[in-house]
Amino acid sequence: MIYRNLKSCLDDLERTKQLVRIDEPIDPYIAAGAIQRRVFQAGGPALLFTNVRGTKFPMAANIFGTLARTKFIFRATLRRVEAMLSAKADPALVLKKPALWPGLALGAWHTLPKTVSDGPIMAHTTSISQLPQLVSWPMDGGAYVTLPLVYSESPSKPGYMGSNLGMYRIQLSGNEFEKDREVGLHYQIHRGIGYHHAEAIARKTRLPVNIFVGGPPAMTLAAIMPLPEGIAEMLFAGALGGHRVPMVKRPGELPIPAEADFCIRGYIDPGVQKPEGPFGDHLGYYSLAHDFPVMQVSEVLHREGAVWPFTTVGRPPQEDTMFGAFIHELTAELVPQVFGGVHEVHAVDAAGVHPLLLAVGSERYVPYAGERQPQELITNGLSLLGTTQTSLSKYVILAAREDDPDLSCHDVPRFLGHVLERLDLSRDLHFITRTTMDTLDYSGISLNQGSKVLWTAAGSPKRELGTALPALILPDGFSNPRFFAPGMLVLSGPAHAQPRDTHDPAMENLCQVLAKADLRGFPLIVVADDAEFTADSWDNFLWVTFTRSDPATDTYGLNGFTHCKHWGCTSMVVDARLKTYHAPALVSVAEIEKRVDELALPGRPLYGII
Template sequence: MTYRNLSSCLIDLERNGHLIRIDTEVDARLELAAIQRRAFRAKAPAMLFTRVKGCRFPMVANLYGTRDRIRFIFRDTLRAVEGIFRLKIDPFDLFRHPQRYLGVPRSLWGMMPRTVRRGPVLECRTTVRELPQLVSWPMDGGGYVTLPQVYTESPDRPGFMHSNMGMYRVQLTGDHYEPDREVGLHYQIHRGIGYHHAEALRRGEPLRVNIFVGGPPAMTVAAVMPLPEGIAEVLFAGALGGFRIPMIRRAGGLPILAEADFCISGTIAPHQKPEGPFGDHLGYYSLAHDFPVLRVDAVHHRRDAVWPFTTVGRPPQEDTVFGEFIHELTAALVPQVFAGVHEVHAVDAAGVHPLLLAVGSERYVPYAGERQPQELITCGMALLGNTQTSLSKYVIIGAREDDHDLSAHDIPAFFTHMLERTDFSRDLHFITRTTIDTLDYTGISLNQGSKVVWAAAGSRRRDLADTLPETLTLPDGFGSPRLFHKGIVVLRGPRHTARRDEHDPAMERLAQSLDDVRGLSGVPLFVVVDDADFTAADWDNFLWVTFTRSDPATDLYGVGASTHCKHWGCRGPLIVDARLKSFHAPALETDPEVERRVDALAAPGGPLHGYL
């Protein structure tokens, strides 16, 4: 079944047990977000809230909360979309297995949007303040749209073929915005809307923007799809939806999604205003920074409009399922996009962009007596130079030739493989003073920090210890060492007090102290944290703390470290400073009173009992 709008999807989900209605009044400020996060963790059905405090529009949560539900929503088109990707890899498979591709022609036909003169979205008008004002975390700066489809077209080449649609966060209300006249538009670096904005600025024209909320589920998924530059998201939506997406084309304006539930139309103003704070998907707040402002011309909605929403925070959250679904569709394309790379894993537990694990080939000098990373370094640099993998901070890549069973998705085994083979005097390759993810506060400024490619190839160099070395001693201020995993020591460090963009003398003191300790060859990685017990509790905690709280150039130290011809390395263990820094954004914490209210809703006799 294909869903041409959100309401048909909700009706079908409810009919098939994938959605429940909640008629109890709930609050869009913090309460709904707390419910949604619990619903996701419990793998609960989607939830339609029919009575939202102070708002006349119903809201729906957890719509994409499980992979099974996403596959159910796209059950009639998914095989055809998978066939399109498979044909890109091997066009001749069509002749070998024609039965696999029966739905492909229809999907290809559905890719081009259909221009119409009217649609349900234009039935009614409202104002920004009357829209649902979702506040997900206590320090959020206002109400936000969390599942937006932000649509723009190239000013130089207007039309669907050169359009962009992304899920860029939208702040509806806040102290800095004129009520009903302005909304904040936060888009990060390496986003397609930025190219359109640059064209508009060069031409001296305002950039027109339409923000759709709701509508065909295929449009929501397309908005988060990391498509190559030059492939319009609205085309992919047509293939995934199984029909030509109807778009209303009006003279002098951008196309409007005919079946959207809501549409905010406007132009980007020539000035910026502070946007934020916002509790983001790394598990910390994005603080207030100047971002573009959208001058609102109109807010339209259909008569039966429903406002879909999600919340983000420390992974896993609902956006984790989006990532898994995208990986499922595109994993086979990786070798096509990155020559020599067999598998990539943007690690969700580490916030996606901070950590990318990869398996590549090492074939440059097959006759060498001692194999070392060469092709792997090329692969790592390619990953940092293309598509969304270019936002990665740590790229850790191993060679398939060393272990044909090596998988970037088996994280414990992958780290064991790397630590057994790495020569830290040779195998770390830094890029400093470069662009990093806008949401990452570990760098030297907003959008600026460092990256590292850690590549290892060849035979095993060491046996990893499975107990703490008896000889381990630590300087004052450091303690509570834990052997988290074979070869990995987690320990508590003193509170960070250094300034941004400088090394910490306390960490250098630790490295010097460890240089005097014998028997550390089996523990090549030390991670210094604020809470050793929390970090060492499980892999999710370890990955989140280690890679969201460190900048490679600033926060990597080493025993016996040296720099030779601008190449940094160390002959002893590598040390990662993964403490919260004095300049980091605060981590997300829930409101205890709100959590108690949700507890009551989930208690026996409550409307959410049995679901949360």
């Protein structure tokens, strides 16, 4: 089925018993988000809140809450889009399979938006304060749009081919924003709208911006699709949606999807910023208040019967995990084409996506050598850090396919065990310091700045990994050593007390003490605030280790050395404690969770769901 708007999608999900209506009054402050998160965690249905306090508009959530439901939504076009992407990955496939030709031609035709003079979106106007005021977490700075589709065009190349459609969070209220006249536009580093904004600033002109909410589900996926630079997201939206997206174009204005539920029109003045945030984010912490561009609101449009779609974010997995899984399946075959020599990548959701990237690559530079060592893998790693969204990765861990043709970086325990067996810690750690990093990651030395590291492993095993907790003598403040997995230990450490961009003498002392023990089988030791929590599961271990550490600042080593600016050790120790400068972790509100529990009692709307 082709969904030309959000209503047709929601109606179909309800007809197929994949959507539940909640007619009881629901507060968009904390409660709606808490319900969505609980239903997602239970693998539950999409939700339609028909009675939302403070607004006349219904809200829909968890639409993409399972991979199966996401595939169901795009079932009519999925094979065609897969064929288009496969053809790009292997052009010879098109010649070999003429049966693909009609579908590819139709998909190409659908990529072109269709200009229309009017549409449902033009039916009504409203104001920012009349929209649903979703607040997901107690410390959020105000109400936010969590599924916004932010549209802009290049000032030097206007039109669809020079457009960008991205999902950048929009703050509707709070802080210093003028009610109904201003909204905050938070776009992170390495985002397409940034290039348009830079052009406008250089020209000393305003940048027109439209924010769409709702509309064809394909636009939501298109806005987060990691497309190559120069390919407009609007084109992909048409291919995935199975129809030419009708766009209302008024003279002198940016186009608007005719079937959108809402559109906030406005512009960004050059040089104007205001504090935006805090906001609970997908790493599992708050992103704090920082200056970001301000959008001056010109008009708020909505269709008849408009529904406000939303999600909430927090420590993964969350609904955006399903976006990532769906996109991975679509684009897996393109990886070797985009990154030469790389066969598979895995941006690890449990670690917050950008903090940890695993990859299987080739090691072919010196095939006649008696022993493989990382060479091409280093090139692969630098390629991953040099383009697309993988450039935001912090820890990039690569293994050579030649050592194990069956190795997959999606089997995280086996992959890390394979790497730790082969990692030469005197040679195979490559740091990049004082570089750009993900805006939402507070482990670095400042906003948008920190370090990255490549762990590259190739050749025969260098060690046998330890499989039991060894005898350890720990200095004061360190305790509770735990065996986590082969080659990996976790310790509890004292509360961090150092300023940003500073090594901790207590960690250096720990390394000196541990160097006296026999830890040859444990190349990775993690120090956390709570070793028991960290070692309780792989999800906990990955989240704590890679979201709470900056590679250059927080990697220490037993028998550490620096030779000609290259650092190495015999076992590395990662300081994964919460730091004095980190943002706080997200914590649920007990009173709200109790109310959610009550919605699951017999006769209530979530009975049998959570």
